[in-house]
Amino acid sequence: MVVWTDFERTTIQDIFSKIDYAVVGQAAFSRCLIVYPWTQRYFGGFGNLYNAAAITSNPRVSSHGKVIMEALEKAVKDMDNIKATYAELSALHSEKLQVDPDNFMLLGHCLTIVVASQLSKAFTPEVHAAFQKFLAVVVSSLRKQYY
Amino acid sequence: MTSLSAKDKDTVKAFWANVAGKEEQIGCDAVSRMLTVYPQTKTYFSHWKDLRPGSAPVRKHGATVMTAVTDAVSKIDDLTGGLLSLSELHAFTLRVDPANFKVLAHNLLVVLATVFPNDFTPEVHVAMDKFLAAVAHALSEKYR
Numbered sequence: 136m137v138v139w140t141d142f143e144r145t146t147i148q149d150i151f152s153k154i155d156y157a158v159v160g161q162a163a164f165s166r167c168l169i170v171y172p173w174t175q176r177y178f179g180g181f182g183n184l185y186n187a188a189a190i191t192s193n194p195r196v197s198s199h200g201k202v203i204m205e206a207l208e209k210a211v212k213d214m215d216n217i218k219a220t221y222a223e224l225s226a227l228h229s230e231k232l233q234v235d236p237d238n239f240m241l242l243g244h245c246l247t248i249v250v251a252s253q254l255s256k257a258f259t260p261e262v263h264a265a266f267q268k269f270l271a272v273v274v275s276s277l278r279k280q281y282y
Numbered sequence: 283m284t285s286l287s288a289k290d291k292d293t294v295k296a297f298w299a300n301v302a303g304k305e306e307q308i309g310c311d312a313v314s315r316m317l318t319v320y321p322q323t324k325t326y327f328s329h330w331k332d333l334r335p336g337s338a339p340v341r342k343h344g345a346t347v348m349t350a351v352t353d354a355v356s357k358i359d360d361l362t363g364g365l366l367s368l369s370e371l372h373a374f375t376l377r378v379d380p381a382n383f384k385v386l387a388h389n390l391l392v393v394l395a396t397v398f399p400n401d402f403t404p405e406v407h408v409a410m411d412k413f414l415a416a417v418a419h420a421l422s423e424k425y426r
Contacts, residue, residue, distance in 0.1 A: 169404040170411055187405050244388060248407065251392045252399035260311075260318035260335045263392065267319045 137272050139214055146265040150250060151211045159249050160200030165190045166245040174238055203242070210273055218276045225280035236278045243270040286409075286416055291358050293409035298355045300398055305352065308393050309344025310336060315389040323382055347386070354417050361420040373424040380425060383418035390414065 168175050169187045181196060183189040190196055206224065210217045228234045247266060251258045258266075286294075301308060314335030316323050330339040350368060357364030372378050391410060395402045402410075 166404045166407060170408040191404070247392055248395045248402075252395040252402065255396050255399065258392075258396055260315045263315055264319040 137215070137217070142261070143265040143268060144214060146262050147211055147214065147269050150254070150262070150266060151208060154204075154250065154253060156204035156208070157197065157201050159246070159253065160202070160204035161197035162200070163242065163246040163249045164200035164203060165193075165196050166249065167242045168196065170245060171238075171241045174241060177232060177234055177238075207273065210269070210276075214269075217272050218279060221273070221276040222280060225277045228277055229281040236274070236281055239274040239277055240270070243274060246270070284412065286358065286412055290409040290412055293406055294358065294413045295355060297398075297401060297406045297410065298352065300401055301348075301352070301394075304397065305348040306341065306345050308390070308397060309346075309348035310341045311344070311393045311396075312386065312390040313340050313344040313347065315392060316386050319389065320382075320385050323385060326376070326378060326382075351390075351414075351417065354420075355413075358413070361416050362423055365417065365420040366423070369421050369424040372421050373426075380418065380422040383421060384415075387411070387414035387418060 168178070168184060168190050175184050178184065178195075178199075181199075182193060184193065184196075209220050213220055228236075247263070247270070250266065251263070254262070317327070317333055317340065318335055324333055327333060327339070327343075330337075332339060334340070354361060354365060391402075391407065391414070394410070395407075
């Protein structure tokens with residue numbers, strides 16, 4: 136059972152209330168495809184991912200970035216039940232999409248970088264730690280249904 | 283992993299020029315974050331009186347780390363040779379688990395993103411990530 140402090144709870148909810156899902160989702164997801172290019176293997180149907188400029192302007196990349204953020208919001212809305220919330224998504228990533236779960240934290244790193252650049256000084260070490268913990272719980276829940 | 287291309291090296295050198303004058307602030311923030319966000323790293327600093335973000339030993343160590351990274355940028359064409367003595371230090375004296383190099387690197391990248399939100403583009407990010415991975419590799423050379 137994950138135990139959240141009041142600080143962690145309010146911090147996570149505060150971050151997600153401040154960020155624009157379309158902007159942050161697109162930025163984080165495109166960054167992931169650029170910085171860790173092997174992650175492109177899962178997006179063969181997305182069209183032109185040939186270089187950073189193509190990835191950044193790819194409309195399927197931006198809409199998928201938003202999808203990811205909306206999925207993360209589900210976890211934010213029910214922080215005490217993230218494992219249950221993501222049971223289906225975990226099975227999807229494992230059985231249908233067949234994503235190597237080590238990739239989840241790569242996206243997590245990029246999301247952290249984007250949120251950090253948006254919040255700047257407000258992204259203190261303590262806020263960063265809370266965000267990291269949230270991401271770790273999300274990743275762990277997404278790994279649960281893999282066998 | 284992959285070696286640094288000429289473009290990577292140019293990108294790193296150009297971006298790192300922005301850091302001049304801000305080394306202490308960036309180094310302190312990176313080390314503070316590492317200790318806060320990845321508490322297992324505190325195990326290497328049990329000899330410090332104060333492990334809190336921004337404390338004197340943290341600030342000092344941040345400066346030390348940044349001086350070394352700046353030096354590594356200048357030795358980007360031969361990191362293994364240039365970081366030989368640092369590698370020996372980390373391997374034989376400090377005995378830091380090399381997995382932690384990635385942790386510090388990640389925290390440094392987060393700080394750079396907060397300090398240079400517009401300059402830390404995805405292209406700079408990938409070059410810096412590769413560079414820090416190459417530095418980590420050079421530091422691991424003498425381990426075994």
